[in-house]
Amino acid sequence: MRVLVLGATGYIGSAVVERLAHAGHEVIRLVKDAGRVAPGVPARVGDLADPASLRAAVTDEIDAVLHIAAPTGDESVDTAAVDGLLHRLRGTGRAFVYTSGVWVLGATGDRPADEDAPTAPLGIVVYRPRIERQVLDAADDGVRSVVIRPGIVYGHGGGIPGLMTDWAREHGTGRYVGPVDTRWPMVHVDDLAALYVLALTRAEEGTLLHGVAHEAVPVAALAAAADLAAGGPGRAEPWARETAGQTLGTPFAEALALDQVVSGRRAVDELGWQPNRPNPLTDLTGNIRA
Structure with a gap:
């Protein structure tokens, strides 16, 4: 696959890029400044604050998009960014994987919370469940959309x-x-990277997964x-x-x-994830x- 990756140079993103390359996928990094990319490294220019640039980056030869970039903290900006990334994926069956996090669940008590548990997000991620729903609803428009909620990454x-x-x-x-x-x-960053690759290739549309080992x-x-x-x-x-x-x-x-x-059991059972x-x-x- 030819995969456009947002957040490719970050802590999680760099591990995912390495895993994608090892699996034989071609990675194209989305960057704000093309001048900061090493010569010969495939990249496209885009900015989360500029939805038009995101729409332009997702061309027909892009097979999938992985959104691992940190959110901006502005719900309207992040909503528009996701909409821009999804624009040219609708009706194509191509994959879009979005990164959320377990903090949207709030305090869980002693019973392990799975993906069907209700959300009670903390203030730091208060609007994230609405972005998750925006992504998952794109499955109705022909996008193989997936949301991953990593645990605390180490x-x-x-x-x-x-x-x-x-x-x-x-x-x-x-x-x-x-x-x-x-x-x-919690989840090790390398195990989490393996989950992203599995989600990209095996997850069905509208899938929500906890990246927790x-x-x-x-x-x-x-x-x-x-x-x-x-x-x-x-x-x-x-x-x-x-x-x-x-x-x-x-x-x-x-x-x-x-x-x-x-609980991260769904990824193990449905995708064969083996942290x-x-x-x-x-x-x-x-x-x-x-």
Whole structure:
């Protein structure tokens, strides 16, 4: 397939691009500035704030579009961007994969939330369910539309766990926001990349998938592992949400304190997804510097 990828240089996007290339797909990056692309790298110019540029980028020879770019934070802009990307896919059966996230579910309780669970989005992602619905409804217009909700992504020293390691290094101890029993659903970035490729090639139109390999990782234990990774003895202490909000911003601090248990079983059962990377605690402590 010839795949147009938005967000190709990001943490998730770069892993997906590598996986696509390994699977034999041709990747075309959507960039704001063609001058920043290395010579010989296929790219097209487009901007989320310019729907016309997105419509122009999705030409007839594009077989699928992967939207992995970070949202702008403006619902009207993101809605128009998705509409622009979908414009020339309608009626063609070509694939469109959109990236959302598990924070749209809100607090889940102890029962693992699957894709049929109702949404209760936090403020940081308050309009995201409406974008999801916009994408999924495109299945009625002949688009093989798919929404993926990744859990908290980790691996290769990146993602929020990478930030936690930096906090431990800076403050001399691991830190976590929220109660000591807070849990996060998580996925290794390489396993997540494999899911994108499966969704691109196997998912039916109108499919919603949770990209979650570990349903409920204890965040206090993750903070202790981050302290080990930073060279400490494996300590962790609570970081008051109000204080964390002053440093990180209140919406992000609220999200970090969110307790969730989320199932990713549908991707395993329907697409044959087989996440096999080390769990987050092992991954973090495996990066301890000698």
